[in-house]
Amino acid sequence: MEANGGGGGLEDGGDHAPANGGGHGLADHALANGGDQAAAMEAGGAVGNGGLQVMVAPGGVVPAQQPDPDALYQVFLCFPAQEIARCRRVCRLWRDITSTEAFRREHQRHRYRTPMPLFFFQGPGPFRAVDIRDRVSRPVIRYSSHHEVLRIHGSCAGILLLSSGDRLYACNPCTRRWAHLPPLHVDHRIVGFYAERVSGNFECQVLYHDRQEPADCEYWIYDLGPAAAVRSIGRPGPEDEGEDDVNLDLVLANGIAPSYMIPPVYVLSCLHWPLRATRGNVNRGLLMFDAGQESFAFIPPPGNGTVVGDQLFEIDRHLAMAVLGVPSTVDIWVRSNMTELWSRRYSIRLPMYEINLNGGYHFTGRLAPGVFAVPHDDGNTSTLVQCPGILLQFDALGDVLQRYQLADYQTFLYRHAIQESLLLHPAILPMQDTDAVDGDPPFFRNQ
Numbered sequence: 001m002e003a004n005g006g007g008g009g010l011e012d013g014g015d016h017a018p019a020n021g022g023g024h025g026l027a028d029h030a031l032a033n034g035g036d037q038a039a040a041m042e043a044g045g046a047v048g049n050g051g052l053q054v055m056v057a058p059g060g061v062v063p064a065q066q067p068d069p070d071a072l073y074q075v076f077l078c079f080p081a082q083e084i085a086r087c088r089r090v091c092r093l094w095r096d097i098t099s100t101e102a103f104r105r106e107h108q109r110h111r112y113r114t115p116m117p118l119f120f121f122q123g124p125g126p127f128r129a130v131d132i133r134d135r136v137s138r139p140v141i142r143y144s145s146h147h148e149v150l151r152i153h154g155s156c157a158g159i160l161l162l163s164s165g166d167r168l169y170a171c172n173p174c175t176r177r178w179a180h181l182p183p184l185h186v187d188h189r190i191v192g193f194y195a196e197r198v199s200g201n202f203e204c205q206v207l208y209h210d211r212q213e214p215a216d217c218e219y220w221i222y223d224l225g226p227a228a229a230v231r232s233i234g235r236p237g238p239e240d241e242g243e244d245d246v247n248l249d250l251v252l253a254n255g256i257a258p259s260y261m262i263p264p265v266y267v268l269s270c271l272h273w274p275l276r277a278t279r280g281n282v283n284r285g286l287l288m289f290d291a292g293q294e295s296f297a298f299i300p301p302p303g304n305g306t307v308v309g310d311q312l313f314e315i316d317r318h319l320a321m322a323v324l325g326v327p328s329t330v331d332i333w334v335r336s337n338m339t340e341l342w343s344r345r346y347s348i349r350l351p352m353y354e355i356n357l358n359g360g361y362h363f364t365g366r367l368a369p370g371v372f373a374v375p376h377d378d379g380n381t382s383t384l385v386q387c388p389g390i391l392l393q394f395d396a397l398g399d400v401l402q403r404y405q406l407a408d409y410q411t412f413l414y415r416h417a418i419q420e421s422l423l424l425h426p427a428i429l430p431m432q433d434t435d436a437v438d439g440d441p442p443f444f445r446n447q
Helices: 037-043 069-077 081-087 092-098 101-109 243-254 352-357
Strands: 045-049 052-056 127-131 136-142 150-156 159-164 167-172 177-181 188-198 201-210 219-223 230-234 265-267 270-273 286-290 295-299 311-315 318-326 329-335 342-349 371-375 381-387 390-394 400-404
Touching: 069 092, 069 101, 081 092, 150 201, 159 188, 188 270, 243 295, 265 311, 265 318, 311 371, 318 371, 329 371, 342 381, 352 390
Parallel strands: 150 188
Antiparallel strands: 045 052, 127 136, 150 159, 159 167, 167 177, 188 201, 201 219, 219 230, 265 270, 270 286, 286 295, 311 318, 318 329, 329 342, 371 381, 381 390, 390 400
């Protein structure tokens, strides 16, 4: 995924894409698309999210009679990470409440925090993402040079893996911490980025393969952190050899599509790729990489025969797949972790009349890139539909929840998702934005 843009991070105010409904309940204007909380604090009003508001006096001065610190603590747990960073500037009490490691960890585990799908607007400005839960768009990464090209290779534990030219970085946009990585993407293809929690801390790995002609790819794992270990794993498959294992080896030898094009979905310590992420595995199944065993395998797709549609995502720690039944219906299938069988959870109706009014979407027999299903905390699922110049969000009944549109931008739907995180990850991300030198890294330039 690549785009051009200019300067900031998630904790910055920034502008927000025009849209109807949703909103953060911010200050006097109650802007439906987020607005600028710093301006709200200066003007005086309510700063909050999802109906939770804290009153701020004009000029950003907190009234002498403050809420109970324990109550504030619970309120801040429900705030998005980028708003927490802004609240720290209000007063010492707010900074003290939200700056402890205990708060960072509890904020990460809080039920209100869910992965935020990064559906980017492609245009002259920064990376912008649609926050499905709050129905707003906001800047994620800003950078000042219009000649710079950033490409996202993956995200996990609140960390983005991205490249600029021949430079590769890991970065948390919320904490503005980052690290230089070896340029794995230059002579290899990065196909996965994932994290495991070990002894209370995250360990991040990059899965990649070399580019061999004729096809004879070998797979490698790079461990982020002080050790910075690199190891080859070859093309490991199941221990029991069979016909499928021969086909699996052929598929792996041909190589997996780079993750900036088709990112895998990480569910229960396994990476999963849709059917079209590899060559030669038609009707063989979805490709899976077990991060614990460090081996590949095929798993069958839902239904019988060839599956139309290939969007993979997670629902309640289960692998889920969206399948396009007819042009106006999306079926959601969920794979049981116990039985390893698929069951159809529900169907989503697409309002074709509304979609056609906005120019329709390019129907090619697959979901991507026109339609994307998004799970919610309450167990429901909404749908994003990409139309020319506008992104539409519908509920399961086909009613319009939100319209996302921005002048001079084009809607372009990407599959990356990031969980906003306040965790510092000092072993993985040792540097801060103040360590930037001469415009490197480009996403902290002129901050």
